[in-house]
Amino acid sequence: MKLQHALGGLEGLxxxxxxxxxxxxxxxxxxIFAIHVAMMGLSKHLDLKDVPTAFDDEWTWADLRKGAEAxxxxxxxxxxxxxxxxxxxxxxxxxxxxxxxxxLEEKTRQYLADPASIKTEGGDPKIDEQVLHYLETGDSPLxxxxxxxxxxxxxxxxxxxxxxxxxxxxPGHLRGKTGVIDVVYDGVYQYFCSTGxxxxxxxMPIYSVxxxxxxxxxxLHEDGNTAFFADLFEVYLxxx
Amino acid sequence: MSDRFAYxxxxxxxxxxxxxxxxxxxxxxxxxxxxxxxxxxxxxxNEMGPFNGAKVVAKAWTxxxxxxxxxxxxxxxxEELDFPPFMSGAEGEHMKVAxxxxxxxxxxxxxxxxxxxxxTLGLPPYWYKDPTFRARAAREPRxxxxxxxxxxxxxxxxxxxxxxxxxxxxxxxxxxxxxxxxGEEELAALVxxxxxMGVAVVEANPPRTGYDxxxxxx
Numbered sequence: 096m097k098l099q100h101a102l103g104g105l106e107g108l109x110x111x112x113x114x115x116x117x118x119x120x121x122x123x124x125x126x127i128f129a130i131h132v133a134m135m136g137l138s139k140h141l142d143l144k145d146v147p148t149a150f151d152d153e154w155t156w157a158d159l160r161k162g163a164e165a166x167x168x169x170x171x172x173x174x175x176x177x178x179x180x181x182x183x184x185x186x187x188x189x190x191x192x193x194x195x196x197x198x199l200e201e202k203t204r205q206y207l208a209d210p211a212s213i214k215t216e217g218g219d220p221k222i223d224e225q226v227l228h229y230l231e232t233g234d235s236p237l238x239x240x241x242x243x244x245x246x247x248x249x250x251x252x253x254x255x256x257x258x259x260x261x262x263x264x265x266p267g268h269l270r271g272k273t274g275v276i277d278v279v280y281d282g283v284y285q286y287f288c289s290t291g292x293x294x295x296x297x298x299m300p301i302y303s304v305x306x307x308x309x310x311x312x313x314x315l316h317e318d319g320n321t322a323f324f325a326d327l328f329e330v331y332l333x334x335x
Numbered sequence: 336m337s338d339r340f341a342y343x344x345x346x347x348x349x350x351x352x353x354x355x356x357x358x359x360x361x362x363x364x365x366x367x368x369x370x371x372x373x374x375x376x377x378x379x380x381n382e383m384g385p386f387n388g389a390k391v392v393a394k395a396w397t398x399x400x401x402x403x404x405x406x407x408x409x410x411x412x413x414e415e416l417d418f419p420p421f422m423s424g425a426e427g428e429h430m431k432v433a434x435x436x437x438x439x440x441x442x443x444x445x446x447x448x449x450x451x452x453x454x455t456l457g458l459p460p461y462w463y464k465d466p467t468f469r470a471r472a473a474r475e476p477r478x479x480x481x482x483x484x485x486x487x488x489x490x491x492x493x494x495x496x497x498x499x500x501x502x503x504x505x506x507x508x509x510x511x512x513x514x515x516x517x518g519e520e521e522l523a524a525l526v527x528x529x530x531x532m533g534v535a536v537v538e539a540n541p542p543r544t545g546y547d548x549x550x551x552x553x
Contacts, residue, residue: 102466103446103473103497110482111471114462116529119552123351126358128458129375133367135425149365160448173340176449176464181350185357194360202356207348213359218368226371230378231421235428236501264499266446268473280429284501301500308474317475320492326500 097259098168101267104312124177131159131180136229137222140287146225152191155234155287159183161262236284238298244329245300250276251335252304254327260293265331272310273335277324278303286328294330301328379458380553383425386546387418388455388505389526393519396510405432405507413455426503427454433496434507435533440487441494442480442533443504444472452503456531460551463532473497483534506533513539 119125134154137146162183163171171179188194206213246252256270257263264286280301289296306323308316343349361367391413395402404412409430413422423430430452433441445451446469451459462468472479476493480486487493496504508530514522524544529535 100447102470105466105470108467108471111462111465111468111479114460114465114468114483114534116460116462116550117552118458118460120461121347121350123347123354125376125553126354126372129372130354130358130361130367132375132425133371137366147365148367150367163448169340172466176461178350181354181357185353188357188361188366193364193366194357198360199353199356202360203349203352206352206355206359210352210355213355215359215362215369218362218365218370220368220370222368223371223374226367226375227378229425230375230383231419231424233424233426233428235423237429264447266497266499268446280502284429286501301502303496303502312474315474317477319477319489321476321495322492323473323495323497325497326502326504328500 096267097164097263099164099166099171100259100263100265103266103268104315106315119177120175121177127177127181127184131184132230133222133226134184135234136226141229141234143225146221147219148222148225149193153288154187157262157287158187162186164262236286237282238285240283240298242283242298242300244279244302246276246279246302246329246332246334248276248279252276252302252332253335254304255331255333257293257331260291262288262290263293264290264295264328265293266325268311269306269325269327272306274304274306274310274325276302277305280326284328295328299329301326302332303327304332376553379453380548382419383421383453384457384546384548384551385455385526385528385531386523387422387457388452388528388531389523389546390418390519391416391455392507392526392531393522395507396522397519402434402507406434422454424454426450427452428503429501430455430503430505431496432505432507433494433533435509435536437509438490439492439494440480440485440533441496441506442472442476443496443498443506444469445498446470446473447499450498450503452505456505456528457551460528480534483529485534485536505531507531508533508535508537511537511539 137150138154254269283298285298286295409432410423449464530537
């Protein structure tokens with residue numbers, strides 16, 4: 096089990112601190128956020144035509160999520176949201192050979208000693224045009240394939256309990272639980288990458304599945320008229 | 336306490352230096368440009384933010400036919416409106432809207448991390464990504480809503496929508512009493528991101544109206 100994915104229903108947490116309504120709590124978080132967006136917009140699975148970037152890899156949410164899932168879970172909860180991005184993304188650029196760990200350390204030391212000594216300039220405007228084009232048009236996972244959904248509204252389903260791989264979109268608190276199909280979304284949807292034995296990769300139907308709180312949380316469920324709906328890929332479900 | 340839970344006293348200064356160093360190196364290597372970071376951030380500050388969703392909400396409050404189309408097919412309905420052509424862009428390719436009524440209150444969460452409809456709501460605030468919120472909202476939504484100041488009658492059904500496949504959910508809040516004479520622009524100024532996530536109700540006389548990028552950390 097991955098603790099990162101089994102958060103739903105965790106006991107003993109106390110009140111939500113804040114709540115902090117800011118999107119960014121430190122100015123540098125805007126920098127790493129923008130770098131991630133640029134990588135998604137320059138990912139080689141998109142139709143990039145003549146965009147003169149040195150970026151030559153696929154980069155999607157799946158890659159960022161894989162990094163978070165590969166972390167020691169105690170580190171995962173120790174670091175703030177964008178701190179995990181900073182670690183994962185800088186690690187990726189080192190691992191893929193775009194930069195070396197030494198270069199990054201040296202430049203970091205230089206910035207700490209004198210921020211004004213880091214001067215940045217240049218770059219082809221076509222790169223930023225492509226990044227904006229990605230933001231404006233997105234990267235729809237909807238695919239044109241004639242696949243009939245295995246389940247219909249009202250069907251009872253059980254969520255499979257597939258052993259963890261390097262990446263999954265199956266929340267831990269739903270594993271083994273029984274629910275009812277509430278919505279069959281139109282069309283079929285592809286995930287960014289294959290998750291191997293976990294089952295994502297090819298286009299497939301997705302559903303909103305309704306769960307009773309007593310089914311999910313047993314005697315710890317909250318009293319009252321409440322329903323929990325989870326969007327799930329078909330491969331995670333089987334007939335009850 | 337073990338070292339695992341000790342933080343570097345220069346944590347933020349080092350984070351900042353590392354982020355700036357990475358940016359500088361990526362510009363040197365031709366991956367991004369010197370303008371990429373500003374281009375992306377000003378897009379989210381000025382173009383793709385919660386002010387878009389607020390306009391959609393105001394339209395739905397004043398046009399019942401539009402509201403019906405919005406609930407049936409959010410992307411198609413929003414495309415009818417006078418927006419720049421990115422309302423089905425990144426993280427909003429496939430959106431669904433859940434309507435709050437006198438008998439149903441909706442709450443959107445992402446227990447896996449931070450799925451969020453960017454074109455209409457912008458970027459998610461920190462509390463939405465907070466593991467405490469993600470864990471508790473799933474099991475005890477009424478208690479969490481109460482902490483946010485939303486005290487629901489027992490008769491109101493709470494529906495929690497956990498986005499973890501490819502659909503991005505958001506909430507059409509209830510139009511507050513006392514706004515009958517208001518136009519769309521005035522109404523939109525009342526709608527907060529929190530209301531479109533279901534952790535707040537819209538007030539007719541909120542303490543502050545309108546969008547303030549500084550309040551979001553831009």
